[in-house]
Amino acid sequence: MDMKLATEIGKCLSNSVRLQIMEWLKDPENHFPPHESLKHFNDGVCVSYIHEKSGLSQSTISTYLSNMEKCGILISTRHGKWSYLKRNEVLILEYSTFLLNEKNGEITINS
Amino acid sequence: MDMKLATEIGKCLSNSVRLQIMEWLKDPENHFPPHESLKHFNDGVCVSYIHEKSGLSQSTISTYLSNMEKCGILISTRHGKWSYLKRNEVLILEYSTFLLNEKNGEITINS
DNA sequence: TAAATATATCGACATTTCTCGATATGTCGG
DNA sequence: CCGACATATCGAGAAATGTCGATATATTTA
Structure with a gap:
């Protein structure tokens, strides 16, 4: 995963x-x-339902x-x-994997 | 993982x-x-080495x-x-897992 | 084609984050 | 204890993000 994309995804995920x-x-x-x-x-779910539930304008x-769609973590389909809108599970998995340190193999606690 | 913590971690990861x-x-x-x-x-690595490599003040x-230490993704040790500073692989794994949709089990492409 | 509904974009202002230099604090060696 | 070095904190101005209401665009239906 490219650092630029990862940063954009991080920005999307940096707001509650x-x-x-x-x-x-x-x-x-x-x-x-x-x-x-x-x-x-x-x-997925239509914009208005998400809007209503969110409390924001x-x-x-x-x-x-x-x-969120622009950076790819959501996929938009018009009907x-x-x-x-639905989650792009593939990209989310890629991002999630990118954050991990593959050098560790299976994570070891108490190194 | 708590949403508040996840948001803080997201903020740390939202800058290149x-x-x-x-x-x-x-x-x-x-x-x-x-x-x-x-x-x-x-x-891990001392602050000054990270500083030098980063180009920022x-x-x-x-x-x-x-x-980054406050939200837990880094662990600081004084000598x-x-x-x-070193990565807190355990917390990063927790965060990474939180992002994924466990409902999917193993990810399936082409639904 | 006009009204109604859903979504997108615009312009503005408030808040937060970025980033620095200056300065304070902590720690070691003499 | 003092000077040197590492790190932390402070205060400020610039840049980015948050957030809204108003308005524009798209689509369906009457």
Whole structure:
């Protein structure tokens, strides 16, 4: 993983509301009502549901989500007038792995 | 992992120099000269070596490292007049795991 | 095509972070 | 105890981020 990308991902994860969104999206069924239009959560959750739950303004959340998509940790899919957001688990795994020190192999406590 | 702690860790990792320091400390032997006093890297690297390599001022780096230690991703050990910093691999692993979605089990591509 | 709804973008101001030089504190060697 | 060196803290100005309301754009439906 490229340092520049990793820094951008870090920025997305450095704010409690954005981090909370990442948590909610781990398990949309348990954090959001079913959507009136789509019957599944395959593409995640629409912006307005995230907005309502967040307590921040629509414009703020829209910008957050847009930046999170720009760096790749979220994937956006449009269905009609709704934008659905879901986690990009592959990139998150890459980032997560990048943070670890592969030199350690399995982590050893009490070196 | 607590959301508040995770947010603080995210802030530490949201700056390219701090992220770079985390990278250097994965493998001190290959990024820093041997210390004049200590013959090993068991406790990491002293502040001044990190400072020199970073290109930022001593006060900036001191503050960076202090904050990184405060949230726990670095561990500081004093030896005489030197402070040595090393990665807290255990906490980094916890954070890294927190980011992942355990609901997925092993990650599946192409859902 | 006009109204309604969902989302995106803009401009502005408040808050936080970045970053420095100056200075304080801690520690060793003489 | 004093001078030298390592690190920490302080105060300040610059830059970035947070956050909003207003407005623009897109899409569906009447």
